[in-house]
Amino acid sequence: MGELRPLGSDLTEASRALAQALRELFEGMEVSVRRYAARRQRDPGTFSRYLNGTRLPPWQVIMDLFTDLAEHHGTAVTTEAIEFVRGLYGSAVDAASSPKHAVELLEQQLADADRVSRRSSVRGDVLGDALLDRTHRIADLEVRLNQLEADRSAERERADKLAAAHSDVTELLQERNDLEMEVTRLDNELREAREQRAAAEARCDLLERQLEAVERPAALPAVSEPQDMPKILIVDDQADNLLAMTAVLATLDQELVTVSSGREALKALLDHDDFAVIIMDVQMPEMDGYETCAHIKRRPRTRDVPIIFLTAMGVDPEHSARGYAAGAVDYMSKPFDPWALRAKVAVFTSIYLERRGNR
Secondary structure, three states: OOOOOOOOOOOOOOHHHHHHHHHHHHOOOOOOHHHHHHHHHOOOHHHHHOOOOOOOOOHHHHHHHHHHHHHHHHOOOOOOHHHHHHHHHHHHHHHOOOOOHHHHHHHHHHHHHHHOOOHHHHHHHHHHHHHHHHHHHHHHHHHHHHHHHHHHHHHHHHOHEEEEEEEHHHHHHHHHHHHHHHHHHHHHHHHHHHHHHHHHHHHHHHHHHHHHHHHHHOOOOOOOOHHOEEEEEEOOOOOHHHHHHHHHHOOOOOOOEEEHHHHHHHHHHHOOOOOOEEEEEOOOOOOOHHHHHHHHHOOOOOOOOOEEEEEOOOOOOHHHHHHHOOOOEEEEEEEOOEEEEEEHHHHHHHHHHHHHHHO
């Protein structure tokens, strides 16, 4: 483990370029792989694979190399060097994934949204029929009640028939009250089903645009001045996640703002009002993604900013339902697909620019 292993034999051009750059950084420290791995408390075999290109390192590993190299030489690493390696890293991330995988992921999300839409539509039809039936039954009861009331008025002098009519009226009134309560419940459920279908249809439209962005990448609408560029807010309490997302999204033209907590996110939204989209980790200490999202949606000036949730818990119905209820418009699971993430951000930015142009 003391010497560098040869570069992998079947590396892509992007992976080879990144591995060579990392090897140059590492060799500048004049230390063995095993010793450096022990210093950073990493597995020497895994670190060796980072350097021979057969495994893509987390961005934090690369930043640690820059930090340790600067300490070894007593001079700061230039911003240009970091940005150069960041570009190589982004290309290697792309090479490690593929548009095909992103298409498969987005198509699965589209299938899920379509299923929700169809189920909501069927449920809406069933509820609509039930609501119509209850309404007709109430109308029939009204006719019977009116008839009984007329009979009761005509026969008030006959006590026995009056008592029987009074009993019938009481039962019919109770049945009508029960039906009216059921109508209220059905009406609420029907409204929820229609809202769910409308949200699912909107999500289908969004996913189709994202699929188009992956299959036929197109330039976003141009902005006239650099200061007019929309911003992307990235919220994650893990520094390596922030760096990885920054590397993946660096190829887009937006300004990236990164924060490490929900409270910092709320402050950033107070300082700026031109965010096209927010990418937010769900699991964060103190204020998690759901709570942060709820705060954002309560503020008039930020309630319309779309939020993409990132979660390591998997996109199961329970978590996605809670996310949508909190105000998120999209979901991705970790580890995220870089092509899919870029497509989602590109589409939300395009929508933001379209709305700004209309205004």
